[in-house]
Amino acid sequence: MKKYTLKIILVLTGTLLIGFALGMLTSAQIRNAHIKKFRSFSSADRFVFWTLHILDPTPEQREKILPVIRKYAAENNKLREEYREDFIDLMKNFKKDLYPYLTDEQKQRIEHMSHGPQGPKDHQGRRGSPPPGRGPAHAPGMVPCPR
Secondary structure (H helix, E strand, C coil): CHHHHHHHHHHHHHHHHHHHHHHHHHHHHHHHHHHHHHHCCCCHHHHHHHHHHHHCCCHHHHHHHHHHHHHHHHHHHHHHHHHHHHHHHHHHHHHHHHHHHCCHHHHHHHHHHHCCCCCCECCCCCECCCCCCCCCCCCCCCCCCCC
16 A cells, blocks of 8 residues: 555656646746747848748748848947947946946945946956855845835
């Protein structure tokens, strides 16, 4: 009777683990498919590719709409670059005005925040580790962002 119960527990545990793994893989695929739609406009070439992919135009349509798609792809790319540059300039001015009032430790926290939780990139584009003693935003000594 004990062996029979052990076999049932092992089979149920194995089934549960397999189901969990399959669920995670399915979820990852679904998320990846949705994220791909948002990444599709991150460059002019991708904008053109995904717009054509979504529309699936006939050869006659393709010839007529390709110049329009390319025009708006270039404008979309220009806007993204301008936004990025404006955001970088804004953050530089923010730090310039804020830093005179901060301690060195507070400045390090701001720099850590600016470069994400993995820290700044080195000269090879790899992420470093966060400053010592700094954990997530809810760690002791950190003030949560107001909503």
